[in-house]
Amino acid sequence: MDKQLGSCDERILTEDEINMLKNQDKKIVSEFKSIKLENEAKKMWDLFYKRNSTNFFKDRHWTSREFDEIKRKAQAGQKITLLEAGCGVGNAIFPLLDEMQNLFVYACDFSPRAVEFVKENRKYNPDKCFAFQCDLTAHQLNNDIPEASIDIATLIFVLSAIHPDKFLLVLQNIHKVLKPGGHLLFRDYGLYDWAMLRFNPGSKISENFYVRQDGTRAYYFEKEQMKALMEEVGFNIISNDFVRRETVNKKKELTVPRVFLQGKYTKR
Incomplete structure (x- = not known):
């Protein structure tokens, strides 16, 4: 079960946790492997969805x-056009479409297999949703979406999977x-x-960037850093805070501290 702890400043580490981070520095991913991971990023996510189908998230x-x-x-009765950048297999868009009748969703993902799962979902309706494959670091979204046409964009557990050198490109x-x-x-x-x-x-x-055993990557x-990136691109900051939770495993008597960064930003 998860216990909500609210918004907070940076988490203070214990001495054991500091040593865990120091231990990671004993062996760093080689430049050759780092380049290989970048070149094979789409392949790794496609394999992830091949293994897990729609059952992981x-x-x-x-x-x-x-x-x-x-x-x-x-609730104001407005027609809403939403972009789900990094839609996965639709775990966010289909609950939203169920909840709101006046919503149209553009849904894109790096993995072609994930996009196919979205289109194969019985709830997928081309009149309410357009799903397409794209690389947010290279593919120009305005090739598929009219420029300045989106009311709300979501970027949820997506940017962390991308090389930090390309964060700015995604946000632009x-x-x-x-x-x-x-x-x-x-x-x-x-x-x-x-997890970090x-x-x-x-x-x-x-720094703050890791590879998992399955070849996918995660940034923390x-x-x-996020405030500076958003302001450089041309966003105003509404909120930009850590959210902390404790995941409790009662059987193992284990409490795991989770930390997420959650933000709301508006285009100038």
Whole structure:
């Protein structure tokens, strides 16, 4: 079970946790392997969805609760155009489409297999959703989406899978298709999340950036870094805070500290 701890500043590490981070530095991913991981990123995510099908992630019924901008626009009777950047197999978009009748969703993902799972879902309706494959770091979203046409874009547990050198490209791409005043809603892994501390030597690519055993990668965000990125691209900051939770395993008597960075930003 998860226990909500609310928003917070950076988590203070114990001495054991500090040593866990130091231990990771004993062996860093080689430059050759780092380049190989970047070149094979799409392949690794496609294999991930081949192994796990639609069964790995739970549906995100919390999206409209955590980001009430979506619900407020819907309740006002406005037609909403939403971009789900990194849609996976539709764990966020289908609950939203069930909840809101006046919603149209553009859904894109790096993995062609994930996009096919979205299109094969019995709830997929081309009149309410357009799913397509794209690389957010290279593919121009305005090839598939009219420029300045999106009311709300979501970027939820997506940017962390991308090389940090390309964060700016992704945000610029999304900024281009948002309407002036449109919202970007963000949630991803935060600095010192338990998953970050658990990596073994040989998993660290660069500062806050790691490779998992399955070849997918994960970055852990700092607040000031995200604030600076958003402002450079042309977003105003509404909120930009860590959210902490404790995941409790009663059988193992284990409490795991989770840290996420959650933000709301508007296009200038």
